[in-house]
Amino acid sequence: MTRSGRILVVDDEVNARTALAELLRDEGFEVETAADAFKALGKYETFLPHVVVTDLKMPGMDGIELVKKLRLQEDRAEVIVMTAFGAVETAVTAMRAGAADYLTKPLNFDELLVVVDKVLEHGKLERETRHLRARVRDRAAPNNLVGVAPVMQQVFEIVEQVAPSKATVLITGESGTGKELVANALHQRSPRANGPFIKLHCAALAESLLESELFGHERGSFTGAAARKDGRFSLADGGTLFLDEIGEISPAIQVKLLRFLQEHEFERVGGTQTIRVDVRVIAATNRNLTEEVARGKFREDLFYRLNVVALEMPPLRDRRTDIPALVRFFIDRYAKENGKPIESVSPDALDLLCNYAWPGNVRELENAIERAVVLTTTNVIEARNLPPSIRPSDAPAGFPAIPGSTMAEIERYAILETMKSTGGSTSKAAEILGIGTRTIQYRLHEYNEAPRSDVNVVKDKNQDKDKDKASLRKS
Numbered sequence: 001m002t003r004s005g006r007i008l009v010v011d012d013e014v015n016a017r018t019a020l021a022e023l024l025r026d027e028g029f030e031v032e033t034a035a036d037a038f039k040a041l042g043k044y045e046t047f048l049p050h051v052v053v054t055d056l057k058m059p060g061m062d063g064i065e066l067v068k069k070l071r072l073q074e075d076r077a078e079v080i081v082m083t084a085f086g087a088v089e090t091a092v093t094a095m096r097a098g099a100a101d102y103l104t105k106p107l108n109f110d111e112l113l114v115v116v117d118k119v120l121e122h123g124k125l126e127r128e129t130r131h132l133r134a135r136v137r138d139r140a141a142p143n144n145l146v147g148v149a150p151v152m153q154q155v156f157e158i159v160e161q162v163a164p165s166k167a168t169v170l171i172t173g174e175s176g177t178g179k180e181l182v183a184n185a186l187h188q189r190s191p192r193a194n195g196p197f198i199k200l201h202c203a204a205l206a207e208s209l210l211e212s213e214l215f216g217h218e219r220g221s222f223t224g225a226a227a228r229k230d231g232r233f234s235l236a237d238g239g240t241l242f243l244d245e246i247g248e249i250s251p252a253i254q255v256k257l258l259r260f261l262q263e264h265e266f267e268r269v270g271g272t273q274t275i276r277v278d279v280r281v282i283a284a285t286n287r288n289l290t291e292e293v294a295r296g297k298f299r300e301d302l303f304y305r306l307n308v309v310a311l312e313m314p315p316l317r318d319r320r321t322d323i324p325a326l327v328r329f330f331i332d333r334y335a336k337e338n339g340k341p342i343e344s345v346s347p348d349a350l351d352l353l354c355n356y357a358w359p360g361n362v363r364e365l366e367n368a369i370e371r372a373v374v375l376t377t378t379n380v381i382e383a384r385n386l387p388p389s390i391r392p393s394d395a396p397a398g399f400p401a402i403p404g405s406t407m408a409e410i411e412r413y414a415i416l417e418t419m420k421s422t423g424g425s426t427s428k429a430a431e432i433l434g435i436g437t438r439t440i441q442y443r444l445h446e447y448n449e450a451p452r453s454d455v456n457v458v459k460d461k462n463q464d465k466d467k468d469k470a471s472l473r474k475s
Helices: 012-024 037-048 061-068 086-096 109-140 150-162 179-188 205-213 251-262 289-294 300-306 320-338 346-354 359-377 407-421 428-432 437-447 455-474
Strands: 006-010 032-036 051-055 078-082 100-107 169-172 196-200 240-244 265-267 275-278 280-285 307-314
Touching: 006 012, 006 037, 012 032, 032 037, 037 051, 037 061, 051 109, 051 179, 061 086, 078 109, 086 100, 100 109, 150 179, 150 307, 150 428, 169 179, 179 196, 179 240, 179 275, 179 280, 205 251, 205 265, 251 265, 251 300, 280 307, 289 300, 320 359, 346 359, 407 428, 407 437, 428 437
Parallel strands: 006 032, 006 051, 051 078, 078 100, 169 280, 169 307, 196 240, 240 280
Antiparallel strands: 265 275
């Protein structure tokens, strides 16, 4: 079995210390030694061990005091204490002080390896947990809202004014503008900050599943409901529920959500018990709900219940002065996560970033910087580290970089350029590309492109009819 990890051996007996270190090195561990606790603290700063194996009885500072001091370290190691047979009570005291395990002398080396493997695995899980918690804290921190542009300053002012209240907030804006971050900031600045912040992406679930996720269900209420389950409203009691993509919910769910906003009560799916909870609702959408109300797609009374306070997130193209600060923010975040000492971004790269259209908004910028951090081999992000869609090339304007582009990007370029060459005729473009007319129409709808002129619409329809007739004659 190949082992790895850094181990610091602390023992005032030179022979015991040296022998143990050699045995551990033979197993594949990286090992340093220290003759006393004071030297161990000095080596700890530079060696950063995963495990410290220390004797309890040492002159000056004993092993228990060393355990206490090591527990104060930010990235603390697991500690295994060694004690003479008959001094087990002292070892128990060391474990109460924070040691992970103890062994009695003379050591059984096989037993030591079992204990070392166990505490190494435990330490790994502890570090991962601390890292994940730190990431959650970082992403929820108020300073994640970066911006000096006037439109963002207005957003910050509204957040500060509205956060302490109980008012329902409707956050609108394009995808990727940071609506969830604003919702989190509202929660963190509110009296509910110590309560739960529960999120639900409404567009990701079918109507039946969404109802269960929101309100919970009783056992046997539908196929697969083997036990009673609490919904997001119950989980968010005393805190905030963030409903993303609220414009996607069905009319039936709209009615039940309206009732909750009016009465603050609901029943689980398949249940009769009325449940009351204290939940603040923050909703978000990239749809124009005013237009959805006019089209009869969204209830007007629900819209007004949600739209007590309206907060619109500006697209990144309307706040270009924030791009350098956002770039710095994301560099710092992902350099830390990837363990890279990145100091800056080159002027050429920053110029490309500031002049790009950013259809995906801040989320697209974040992904571009994370990619650049991962790909750079120096402490400076260069233009070549940026995604192909941002970099200039020798190909015609808009031509996707190959290699470096996805099939979706290549297909998009092919369709749009062919449409230009056919004067906007989808049937001609379909014939040239060897794909169906409906496929092109669907793709153009995805790209938010006008498919063709009115003249071509008539022409295409006639051509399609002629083709259909011809197919019937052949058949």
